[in-house]
Amino acid sequence: MREGYYSDKYFVRAREILLKDRHRPRVTMQVFGKAHAYLGGIDEAIAILKLCSERWDELEVHALYDGDEIEPWETVLLIEGPYDAFANLETLYLGVLARRTKVGTNTRRVVDAARPKQVMFFPARHDHWLVQTGDGYAAHIAGAIGVSTDAQASWWGSEGIGTVPHALIAAYGGDTALASRKFAEHMDPGMRLITLVDFDNDCVGTSLQVARALGERLYGVRIDTSETLVDRSVSPQMGTFRPTGVNPQLVWNVRHALDQEKFQHVKIVVSGGFTVEKIRQFEEQGVPVDAYGVGSSLFQGRFDFTADVVMLEGKPRAKVGRSYRPNPRLERVE
Numbered sequence: 001m002r003e004g005y006y007s008d009k010y011f012v013r014a015r016e017i018l019l020k021d022r023h024r025p026r027v028t029m030q031v032f033g034k035a036h037a038y039l040g041g042i043d044e045a046i047a048i049l050k051l052c053s054e055r056w057d058e059l060e061v062h063a064l065y066d067g068d069e070i071e072p073w074e075t076v077l078l079i080e081g082p083y084d085a086f087a088n089l090e091t092l093y094l095g096v097l098a099r100r101t102k103v104g105t106n107t108r109r110v111v112d113a114a115r116p117k118q119v120m121f122f123p124a125r126h127d128h129w130l131v132q133t134g135d136g137y138a139a140h141i142a143g144a145i146g147v148s149t150d151a152q153a154s155w156w157g158s159e160g161i162g163t164v165p166h167a168l169i170a171a172y173g174g175d176t177a178l179a180s181r182k183f184a185e186h187m188d189p190g191m192r193l194i195t196l197v198d199f200d201n202d203c204v205g206t207s208l209q210v211a212r213a214l215g216e217r218l219y220g221v222r223i224d225t226s227e228t229l230v231d232r233s234v235s236p237q238m239g240t241f242r243p244t245g246v247n248p249q250l251v252w253n254v255r256h257a258l259d260q261e262k263f264q265h266v267k268i269v270v271s272g273g274f275t276v277e278k279i280r281q282f283e284e285q286g287v288p289v290d291a292y293g294v295g296s297s298l299f300q301g302r303f304d305f306t307a308d309v310v311m312l313e314g315k316p317r318a319k320v321g322r323s324y325r326p327n328p329r330l331e332r333v334e
Contacts (some may be wrong), residue, residue, distance in 0.1 A: 011090050011091060031093070033074060103139060119293070123296055255268060
């Protein structure tokens with residue numbers, strides 16, 4: 001990072017010119033986003049400046065906090081110091097701000113839509129593995145109650161959560177109850193056992209089989225019906241609603257069936273194509289969901305950040321169209 005390996009080449013060359021010319025102008029760099037969002041990546045950006053700038057003690061940095069709600073054009077980070085000390089780091093701190101803010105904002109929106117229901121952060125399979133650690137932390141700050149990989153949970157000292165997966169069910173011949181029993185037998189008894197119940201496209205029947213087999217050991221069932229399928233229990237009820245995938249009627253069918261057999265303790269988790277809008281629809285209709293698993297929609301959208309030199313030696317020196325915008329919410333970083 002310090003050598004500019006991950007930086008846009010023009011920043012690296014700009015720094016080389018300043019060093020060769022022994023020109024050390026003191027600048028104020030102002031960073032802002034262009035969308036309403038929930039800020040993420042500030043801690044990483046500061047770490048990059050501390051560890052990779054020429055000398056941290058030459059810089060004066062003011063910043064907001066991870067998780068802060070920000071408005072378009074609001075200054076989120078100010079860096080003052082000799083430009084050559086941090087010129088090559090712009091690509092890096094803007095990149096982490098953009099990525100973490102996107103993940104954190106999208107997560108916060110689904111958390112708000114689901115409140116007080118829980119949201120599980122399940123998009124690891126939709127992006128490169130290298131982004132997991134910071135993305136998981138951004139989701140945690142935004143209010144997700146769990147993540148699916150240990151890497152995603154590592155920054156706050158936790159671990160990933162998960163359910164009995166389809167692949168394990170297939171490995172036991174498609175017998176969801178058997179796979180769930182094996183899970184209970186070999187995993188920590190204190191672990192919450194949640195089982196996917198759509199393997200046979202019969203969520204009601206499978207939920208009951210698993211509940212009967214595991215009793216109080218079963219914490220919850222997870223409905224993940226493909227958006228191209230109509231569950232067996234829904235077929236006789238078709239006509240007044242969209243019947244495919246995980247829909248409100250399917251959840252009600254599972255809840256009623258579990259309650260009728262005295263399995264009121266079994267929670268219902270839903271996943272598969274859930275967005276802010278779909279969660280809002282479920283909540284407005286009072287669908288008996290206990291938690292939402294959300295995946296690829298949490299990587300949608302753009303939350304770009306821009307950095308500009310706005311002051312030179314303490315005097316205004318911004319390009320046309322940009323200007324220094326003080327923000328009283330900023331705090332000095334020690």
